[in-house]
Amino acid sequence: MSDSPSISRQFSLCTVMETIVHCGPISRASIAKQTGLSKQTISEIARQLEEDGWIRETGRTSGHVGRTAITYEIVPEASCIAAIDLGGRKLRAAIADLAGNVLAEVTEPTDLRGGRHVVEQIASLAHRASAHTGIPFEKVRLAIVGVPGAPDRTTGRVLMAPNIPGLDEFDVSSALAELLGTDVVLENDVNLAVIGERWAGSANGIDDLAYIAIGTGIGAGVMVGGELVRGAGNAAGELGFLPFGSDPFEPESLKVGALERATATAGICARYQALTGRNADVPTIFAAASGGQAEAGRVLNETAHHLALTIAVLSAVTNPRRVVLGGSIGRRMELVERIRALLPLCVPLPVEIGVSSLGSRVTLVGGVAIGLSHLHSALFSGGVPGAQISLPPARVSIVAGSSVTLQSGPLA
Amino acid sequence: MSDSPSISRQFSLCTVMETIVHCGPISRASIAKQTGLSKQTISEIARQLEEDGWIRETGRTSGHVGRTAITYEIVPEASCIAAIDLGGRKLRAAIADLAGNVLAEVTEPTDLRGGRHVVEQIASLAHRASAHTGIPFEKVRLAIVGVPGAPDRTTGRVLMAPNIPGLDEFDVSSALAELLGTDVVLENDVNLAVIGERWAGSANGIDDLAYIAIGTGIGAGVMVGGELVRGAGNAAGELGFLPFGSDPFEPESLKVGALERATATAGICARYQALTGRNADVPTIFAAASGGQAEAGRVLNETAHHLALTIAVLSAVTNPRRVVLGGSIGRRMELVERIRALLPLCVPLPVEIGVSSLGSRVTLVGGVAIGLSHLHSALFSGGVPGAQISLPPARVSIVAGSSVTLQSGPLA
DNA sequence: GTAATTAGTTCGATCACAGAACGAATAAAT
């Protein structure tokens, strides 16, 4: 963009861009009507945007009375983002364009050595994903990385990430930025998940919202008034530390939270073993419960009980309109049904219970969402406060044929 | 202000106004330096603001090298707000000016008949408060009313306010607006309290914050990133419904929350009676504990235990930097000390525990704060998004001699 | 073919702002 466009111009430019992004191919006359700006101004701005490569002509209107109009649309490939989901076991990367199209998506097992090895793996996977798109990696301006821990924006380190060793020992953000040559934003994976479900999942457009992920751990992403809740130490939503499920005053509860010890994978298995004397993994216990085994049913009932209380807590503190359950355990309908039955007995406020509809892709989708909004404001809002561009409508289905799963990673 | 000042002008105007509000008496040259706008623009805007009566000359600089400068300041009495604290037993009203000076403060017992009687009482008390200021009531543009319940902004009714009957039966907001001739904003009293403590109390400038009021009930005002958390049904912070303290699955817990039954006045007294067989009010129990009585001490210990868990919950959900305790019970140091001792045993994240420093005035002070920010944006931001004016520094001490407590109300 | 309608450009005027030049008022230096 030019040297120093005045605040007024930047504001108009942003408005126009937002209109084009949202209203698909649209003529300049229509933009003028919608934004209230004069036709002359729109033409000027459109010319500028076209010169800079952000928008392009895309056709003409026809059928209506009057002169045909040239319609404009965003140039999706003008700039891209990389969304990364760094899980304890799988590493996913996606490339999405300015319009929110996911152009490629690749997966491989996470490098268990952690630390700088993982950072290098991310960079390599991001490049490989971009190779599938046909768009050169230089177009990627921003990488959003979902991490299973609390990223500290001042130091670039990732704290409280027990599943991946070594990320609290160096500036992950800068190291990755160096390797990728892009800006890098680290964000907690559950935070991305809640944004994903709100943008393209089962909480579409809901402003007061929580997403609870239950799997090897338990954690939540919380949104309030459409804004993410991060907390003073980026530890908001660490529901594992809720003081019930097991004794919160046991010293152990300061390391692995009281609730996490009860409702996450390890806790469920431990309770099942205490009742039956048998070792079993979580899917087996669920299967046993479906088969009518009393002990397995009791374990699920207890788990549902704890989760109902968890939702009661969320309801009392932030009063969300909907709570979306996700993660390998949270998505199980057997559990969801039990929770839905319990809730009216212990929560006086209305809460809808949803189930994650994006499954294991949710973090990636959330990364795309937040990446897009970052990129849009970086490109078009020009530092003008209030000139916020809202997200384009979600189109998260993968472009056909571009999704690749690499089953064998470097250290599989 | 004029017909339709352009967005650019409005932005500058808002910036200038903000600078004047914050930097006290200040010369136009200094404003230019601070804002980056040209001296010419500042002079123009200042002329306009002076004409409209928002600012005035207040003196000259001296002592420094160079020509003396005319300094400008806000005209505090140009516009006022009324802050009302509608409690179950006491009704307080304050009048504050644009600079945040509290000009008058009056109190009387709440009209126990509730409903429209209370609305009329508010109007009458607000007028009486304004009479003490010497400023005509017409200058009052906005009334902020703290209510012990959940105001519904769409209907203007106040829900979940058991202490004051009848407020859920009609549009309280409109009724009061009619009587006062001002805009009216209803807000939950604890929400105002947390804003008050953040503006002028023991949580100055802290963005991630909770204020817990413990008295006849228990409730919290929660702030996240400097923004109030209201929740989907304006019921955020209803900590009384937290599922511990007593059995959350008892049907009674859907009416009076499980935690509220344990930690609020009634619960404390009931537990004391169960242990000793004696009826006693809360101050008596505290006194007994100080005197070394074991049962009273045990009641306090249990209460502190529940409150520590409550803070653990807040910590896990929104991860506040500080939690401020208030209310007649929450302010007692005997309790605060016990809680501080328990916290490191059950909360892994750092949380500071503060004590309300504004006492019973906290809601009123919060009302002033939120009223000021409303008024500033209404007057100066001109609907320009992003043109937010931040609050002036707090000056909540009452102007000498203007504070009046009416001990006998109409229905005392 | 003509009228009606819509799209987009050109032109002139206005407004907000920056920056330079200038006059005014003061403190420090001589």
Added chain:
DNA sequence: ATTTATTCGTTCTGTGATCGAACTAATTAC
């Protein structure tokens, strides 16, 4: 007491962004 440096505030001029009106262009309806 005079000069000098410094700061304040105004006036003037140029630029950029915007609007609205007039105008041209292209299309459908009749």
